[in-house]
Amino acid sequence: MTGGGACAPPRISMGNMMQVTETLNEGLKRAYAITITAAELSEKVDAKLLEAQPEVELKGFRKGKVPMAMLKKQFGPRVMGEAMQEAVDGAMNEHFEKSGDRPALQPDVKMTNEDWKEGDDVNVEMSYEALPEIPEVDVSGVALEKLIVKAEDEAVTEALTNLASTAQDFEARDEAAAAEDGDQVVIDFVGSVDGEEFEGGAGEAYPLVLGSNSFIPGFEEQLVGTKAGEEKDVNVTFPAEYGAEHLAGKEALFKCTVKEVKAPKAAEIDDELAKKFGAEDLEALKGQISERLEAEYTGAARQVMKRAALDALADLVSFDLPPSLVEAEAKQIAHQLWHEENPEVTGHDHPEIEATEEHTSLAERRVRLGLLLADMGQKAEVEVTDAEMTQAIMQQARQYPGQERQFFEFIQQNAQMQQQLRAPIFEDKVIDLVFEKANVSEKEVSKDDLQKAVEALEDE
Template sequence: MQVTETLNEGLKRGYAITVTAAELDEKVTAKLKEAQPDIEMKGFRKGKVPMALLKKQFGPRVMGETMQETIDGAMNEHFEKTGDRPALQPDVKMVNEDWKEGDDVQVELSYEALPEVPEVDLSQLSLEKLVVKAEDASVDEALANLADTAKDYEAKDGAAEDGDQVVFDFVGKVDGEAFDGGAAEDYPLVLGSGSFIPGFEEQLVGAKAGDEKNIEVTFPEEYGAENLAGKPAVFECKIKEVKAAKAAEIDDEMAKKFGAEDLEALKGQIRERLEAEYIGAARQVMKRDLLDKLDALVSFDLPPSLVEAEAGQIAHQLWHEENPDVHDHNHDKIEPTEEHNKLAERRVRLGLLLAELGQKAEVEVTDAEMTQAIMTQARQYPGQERAFFDFVRQNQQMQQQLRAPIFEDKVIDHIAEQAQVTEKEISKDDLQKAVEALDEE
């Protein structure tokens, strides 16, 4: 077997591999000899079938297997010898497509090699860790929001206003005929909640207990029930009661509704939750700063194929964000812009750098971390958690999508441990501004 370099330009590599007919025949013969003792054929005793007959009967199939094994072996040997790591699946093409038995096999191997990633002295990185304490005002604000969710409604005199609860009976009709699911008794509806179809709740503003009203609306075109979508309807309503909202008292009793022993315990839980949120937000700010500094520190050649694929993915994702009504891929090809290409270069460069740093630091994603990630995703599919779990376990690509962000976060933590980190205490508002600035960049 002969391997000859045909291309060495930047990260692009090309090789011509020749496997001689004699080498192939020798390997085919060896395979058949190994199997010969177990082969039976009419007219011959087991293990006594002549080699010439074996080659005639099984040679073509064994030849195909041998060619594939030989080429795969040549590729593996090449990568072990050169130390090259292909950026994507290598392109392997048989040159002499009119090959027949007795000919040499000529193969072209081409790929883009992953670049050598330069060393980075992580101890020279200076990072700022933002620290925000949960102030009493923030805890009180959260308590007020909880009290609002725990509010009750008390009967009131007079007309219903936005935010009031109206208790009523109704019957919905389309073309004068009542339809399934369009009627209820003693239904409690909070005006302004958006629970009913557009235009319904607004017409109940001003209603009083004892009133009877016909509410005319049109079902949205995208309404779930096809027999109602886009059709005008009349709801015959009988108002039973109008109630005004009453916020819950912020006391021990309210705290118990949320699973706390008393109000002080609930405040403690809120404080912990708020500070956990602040820590998460501050980490995102520090992570962006860390990545920016790494990006400025390193420079190396990037595999064009990886950059092109990443730019295409970025352009496609942003296009769908700008065109949310398009849910499929039946649209014109989206050409990446210069901005997309620059962002792709940054992502590929940082991705390769983080992968290298993670490998050197022996960062691994544990089975427990993967299980937790799968379970978190599975909760988005109520009632189908087990099916989702099994799907991920059988899907390598899905596993990689879940593993990648965990690996990246662990590498970021490793880098931060090596860097010079100083803490800076700031207000909640300043942290919010710093987070908002991430989206603007």
């Protein structure tokens, strides 16, 4: 793909007057000198002014009757700028259509005769890095292993126990027992600020779990150690940003009477527990848990097999990479890893982070695989459907409860965010094609073996 030799650089005529001359063809780097003649520009300007003339009104002239000389004087400079831009864009588009080149990044375009004046030709330099030709890849010989994990009784029991703990109840402690963190205290309370009771500051037989942080900061901690029948004065300060302005930042006194102290008790693992979680009975709940666990195992096993597939693809092909893409990816990797190692730095006000050879090597792998998967998907006519995009947006929107509509609108107006959501869906669909064509064998393993395989991915 390299140029050179003793031949003169090709000069390409576009239209009758525009000239495009190749000035660099080295690896994936390309550069062209584009000349747009003064005659062509003048012709474009005249055409634009003639098109606009019927709608133009100027003082002293009826609509559509303004002379061309007057139009040129009034609107010529602005129309000239539009004509230049259209001419350059047209030359670029025609070049890419004829050459078949696809630029890796937005081409760098600059005007070289900065002292240009009306009547001069326009000289423009365009440079870019072309995307490489991707070789055909035969994945039929790739051997992949699909790990299968069944939901064992032990794992189902562990999940049931965890569910029972979340559905915990409370049972009364002995009368002399002191309340501990995690206990539930049943209290009557009356709150006052500056000796005056305030609305919403009283309650009777209120069940408060100590450590739940459901009351004002500092309230629950003062009830630890209290006993049934005990009266306790709790002094707290409302937060400065408290919702009720008349209480924000104020010191308050709550007179509390502890009526009962209860210890947490996990729910029984029985049909009643199952019904709390929407299952008909305990056996049905066990079945649901087994399905959920095996779905999780399947997802993890897919990640392991996907990494193996990517490793195999990386070894199957080799082609030139656009240096600009590799450099940008290496910088991003270095930046991300630096923040992982320095989690206390949340912003980007830090020294410039230099990419190392290790970062560059990883970047080359990512860029190569990204270009390969994109090419494979394009040739297989892989598309991300509207339904798949909607589902992806909905999953992201769940992270913003109460603001789902605003998130949807933000995505609809942001092409870059849409691409960020579309890219992993597209990649997974191409990986599915690889799985279909590769030689895949199944291997049943334990949950621990699968966990080790997943951890090995994180270590790489």
